[in-house]
Amino acid sequence: MRIASFNINGIKARLPRLLEWLEETQPDVACLQEIKSQDDGFPAAEFEKIGYGAIWHGQKSFNGVAILARGTEPKETQRRLPGDDDDEQARYLEADVNGVRIATIYLPNGNPQPGPKFDYKLAWMKRLRAHAGGLWDLEMPVVLAGDYNVIPRDCDIWAKDAMRGDALRQPESMAAYRQILGDGWTDALATHYPQGGIWTYWDFQAGAWQQDHGFRIDHLLLSPHAADRLVASGVDKDHRGREKPSDHAPTWIELTD
């Protein structure tokens, strides 16, 4: 079972790239972020045509998440991250697919920091940790897949000192991420690439892609029942180099059936 996470940065602008990627790599589940579309603009029929069921949680202009499943309909279990009734941002969606609980996560960027946006990021991470605790208690395979907007380690970025003042690399956000791992969640790509050097994001600006100035911010976190089944993981890097790409590359894991 292949489960992928892909921040597509606009589902309308990226539809050709997205359909091409689905047909080429045939993921069983695709967790999407930044669809930047309202619910009624979501191109569900396009996915149905190539055999994917879908659920989505959209928002005008920004954010927005979706889960696609090959040959089945994802069974929605949660539509928003609990813990703040005033939070209107579409950043979380969760479903069961073939016995695996899967969440698509678009964690707040948090810039500029310090400031209210960074406070929102840290509060959101606290809520995520609390909700993950409840999922842990299900004692089923759980995969928390998404754009975490956290660079976990020095070896997860092209230069040790790059992005130093950025919300993606602040001690508080890195510590909050480590805290979730400390609860027992497995960072799949860190397991397979302990030395780092594997990127999931390259900025559109300043020739970052051409110079391979990237970093790793898209993560798949696994509960013990999922981690036991983990056999492979990777990044579909070549899709970042195509025409009109997202600034993120698809990131995936393979679980045994």
Next chain:
DNA sequence: ATGACTGCCTCTGGCAGA
């Protein structure tokens, strides 16, 4: 380094992204 790119909705320029 002030910016660089890109998508979105449209106040077609301002905002957000990372």
